[in-house]
Amino acid sequence: MAVSSALIDMQNISKVYRMGETEVAALNGVSLSIEEGEYVAIVGTSGSGKSTLMNIVGFLDSPTEGVFAIHGQKASGLTGRQLADLRNREIGFVFQQFNLLARAPAWRQVELPLFYANVARGTARKRALEALTQVGLAERADHRPEELSGGQQQRVAIARALVNRPSLLLADEPTGALDTRTGEEVMALFEKLHEEGLTLVIITHDQEVAERARRVITMRDGVIISDSGGTAGAAHHDRAS
Amino acid sequence: MKLVRYFPVAVDSITANKMRAGLTMLGIIIGVAAVLSILGVGRGASANILDEVASQGTTRLTISPSTESEGEGAGAPVQTLTMGDVKALSDPAFHPDVVEVVPQFAGNIQLVAGSNNKQTRVTGTTADYAGVHGLEMAEGRFLTEEEIARMSNVIVIGTAVATDLFERTQVVGESVRINGEPFTIVGVLEESGNAGFGSNDDSGFIPIGVAHGRIFNVPRYRGEYIVTSASANAVSEERVEAAELQIEQTLRLRRGLGAEDDNDFTISTQASLLDTIGAVTSTLTLLLSSIAAISLVVGGIGIMNIMLVSVTERTKEIGLRKALGAHTSDVLLQFLIESLVLTLLGGLIGIAVSYGLALLVQRIPNFPIDILIGVDALILAVGVSAGCGLIFGLYPAMRATRLDPIEALRYE
Numbered sequence: 001m002a003v004s005s006a007l008i009d010m011q012n013i014s015k016v017y018r019m020g021e022t023e024v025a026a027l028n029g030v031s032l033s034i035e036e037g038e039y040v041a042i043v044g045t046s047g048s049g050k051s052t053l054m055n056i057v058g059f060l061d062s063p064t065e066g067v068f069a070i071h072g073q074k075a076s077g078l079t080g081r082q083l084a085d086l087r088n089r090e091i092g093f094v095f096q097q098f099n100l101l102a103r104a105p106a107w108r109q110v111e112l113p114l115f116y117a118n119v120a121r122g123t124a125r126k127r128a129l130e131a132l133t134q135v136g137l138a139e140r141a142d143h144r145p146e147e148l149s150g151g152q153q154q155r156v157a158i159a160r161a162l163v164n165r166p167s168l169l170l171a172d173e174p175t176g177a178l179d180t181r182t183g184e185e186v187m188a189l190f191e192k193l194h195e196e197g198l199t200l201v202i203i204t205h206d207q208e209v210a211e212r213a214r215r216v217i218t219m220r221d222g223v224i225i226s227d228s229g230g231t232a233g234a235a236h237h238d239r240a241s
Numbered sequence: 242m243k244l245v246r247y248f249p250v251a252v253d254s255i256t257a258n259k260m261r262a263g264l265t266m267l268g269i270i271i272g273v274a275a276v277l278s279i280l281g282v283g284r285g286a287s288a289n290i291l292d293e294v295a296s297q298g299t300t301r302l303t304i305s306p307s308t309e310s311e312g313e314g315a316g317a318p319v320q321t322l323t324m325g326d327v328k329a330l331s332d333p334a335f336h337p338d339v340v341e342v343v344p345q346f347a348g349n350i351q352l353v354a355g356s357n358n359k360q361t362r363v364t365g366t367t368a369d370y371a372g373v374h375g376l377e378m379a380e381g382r383f384l385t386e387e388e389i390a391r392m393s394n395v396i397v398i399g400t401a402v403a404t405d406l407f408e409r410t411q412v413v414g415e416s417v418r419i420n421g422e423p424f425t426i427v428g429v430l431e432e433s434g435n436a437g438f439g440s441n442d443d444s445g446f447i448p449i450g451v452a453h454g455r456i457f458n459v460p461r462y463r464g465e466y467i468v469t470s471a472s473a474n475a476v477s478e479e480r481v482e483a484a485e486l487q488i489e490q491t492l493r494l495r496r497g498l499g500a501e502d503d504n505d506f507t508i509s510t511q512a513s514l515l516d517t518i519g520a521v522t523s524t525l526t527l528l529l530s531s532i533a534a535i536s537l538v539v540g541g542i543g544i545m546n547i548m549l550v551s552v553t554e555r556t557k558e559i560g561l562r563k564a565l566g567a568h569t570s571d572v573l574l575q576f577l578i579e580s581l582v583l584t585l586l587g588g589l590i591g592i593a594v595s596y597g598l599a600l601l602v603q604r605i606p607n608f609p610i611d612i613l614i615g616v617d618a619l620i621l622a623v624g625v626s627a628g629c630g631l632i633f634g635l636y637p638a639m640r641a642t643r644l645d646p647i648e649a650l651r652y653e
Binding site for chain 2: 055058060061081084099113116117121160
């Protein structure tokens with residue numbers, strides 16, 4: 001068992017997809033650790049492996065090789081049910097296309113992770129409203145997605161990601177579907193939440209978004225080619241392995 | 242309980258697509274309504290017939306000749322039940338449990354009154370017929386012993402005959418002609434109010450001797466006029482079987498049948514008649530409701546089809562739910578309960594439709610049968626529609642659980 005104070009600890013992670021006869025390595029021996037309270041941007045062109053990395057960090061996918069631990073606990077060999085519980089408890093997802101349910105009011109969207117966490121209905125509703133207050137949408141709790149602007153929809157999605165108090169907020173191109181001004185609002189909200197202590201990982205190909213982060217990790221062809229912060233010599237280490 | 246919390250999700254998804262849900266449910270609605278209505282009609286009809294039979298007395302025995310050909314080779318069928326048999330059976334010394342043996346010879350013949358005429362089933366019989374068959378008089382009286390003995394030209398008719406010939410039912414004392422002979426009407430029967438089984442509205446009754454000697458060209462067997470059937474009463478309900486045995490012995494003896502010979506007559510009791518009717522109606526009901534049940538299967542396949550479409554349409558939603566921590570069982574239950582709610586709703590609407598139909602049909606004046614929808618049929622309907630939802634919803638729900646969340650989230 002890896003002994004580490006890090007929130008996320010990845011050692012030599014590889015992910016190989018089999019496409020017919022050929023094998024494609026989406027990740028090729030990535031080592032990375034993220035401390036609690038960090039604000040990290042992962043950048044790279046499409047095909048660089050950043051989405052695969054995000055899927056592994058988000059427990060949506062498991063690595064072919066390597067050790068992956070959260071809170072010092074190894075997360076390999078887990079059942080689908082245990083992975084689902086980890087996603088529910090540890091990770092808050094924010095997607096480019098918001099991914100809200102078409103017909104449910106905002107508070108029902110936000111409540112959803114608590115439904116799967118078996119939180120009692122009354123408590124769930126209360127916590128959903130608290131999360132909506134946190135993103136500044138308390139008065140829009142009864143509105144459906146079609147009655148909300150793009151920026152408001154993304155804030156509902158952020159409230160949904162926050163509601164079960166995750167260890168890590170994982171955002172995949174969170175401003176990709178927004179215009180510059182509302183994108184700016186969403187980024188400001190992320191930064192406010194980071195100030196309040198939230199660990200934040202943003203996957204993006206937008207250089208402007210990436211530069212706002214305290215730490216920028218750049219990926220290409222399944223390896224990390226630069227890391228502006230984090231553990232010393234991470235990039236070098238990576239190349240050596 | 243967590244299970245209950247899937248129902249609002251299911252109701253949401255169904256109400257979001259009301260038109261589609263309605264059309265999908267139609268198969269189940271029609272299936273349930275058809276099965277319930279047929280069961281109801283079947284039960285009602287059988288209750289009606291059983292009532293009718295029971296009202297005619299449960300002590301009655303009916304003796305009819307078999308229509309098998311006699312002797313070697315296939316000759317013409319010979320009827321062997323005669324007036325001689327009736328006289329023999331009337332002897333109380335050998336038949337202590339048999340009373341009121343009544344011969345009948347029936348045929349169809351034209352009744353004429355003025356310029357009106359009517360083809361009528363006319364039965365020659367004796368005075369006891371009214372008692373044994375439970376006939377009620379609307380006007381006048383039934384045939385008397387004296388009229389039977391004298392072979393008087395008198396007739397008792399049913400209400401339909403009276404109205405067809407005279408356009409009224411108060412016709413006692415009027416005259417009708419049969420084969421050119423005048424007959425005086427001495428009585429009119431009570432209307433049975435039932436067009437079906439056991440109605441005498443279209444009948445006429447004359448003394449047996451008149452029917453044998455003057456009206457019908459009746460063949461004789463061993464010197465005695467034959468009869469088309471005879472009926473008798475047992476002294477009590479408990480003695481029906483004993484009476485049957487006494488009749489059988491006498492008839493076998495008179496025919497000189499050996500131990501290995503079959504009866505050339507049949508004796509049926511009301512109990513055996515009730516059994517036969519019960520068997521026939523329940524077989525018919527079963528057959529018809531099986532046909533109706535096919536529409537339930539078709540409806541179920543419709544449900545499966547729409548649920549598969551729904552799973553494909555909501556691929557992204559399923560991916561999202563999995564990303565947010567939904568277990569496989571959560572996804573399975575969500576879709577299973579959705580199809581369950583769909584079919585249960587369809588089943589309940591089907592029940593309402595069948596009740597509506599029953600009430601509507603009952604409004605038709607003189608509709609011959611009551612439609613009886615029992616609680617057991619309702620439980621069956623609810624159970625079958627719920628079963629349909631679970632069986633036909635299982636495959637689409639399993640398809641939903643098999644989706645890979647990464648692929649599903651990327652699905653457009």
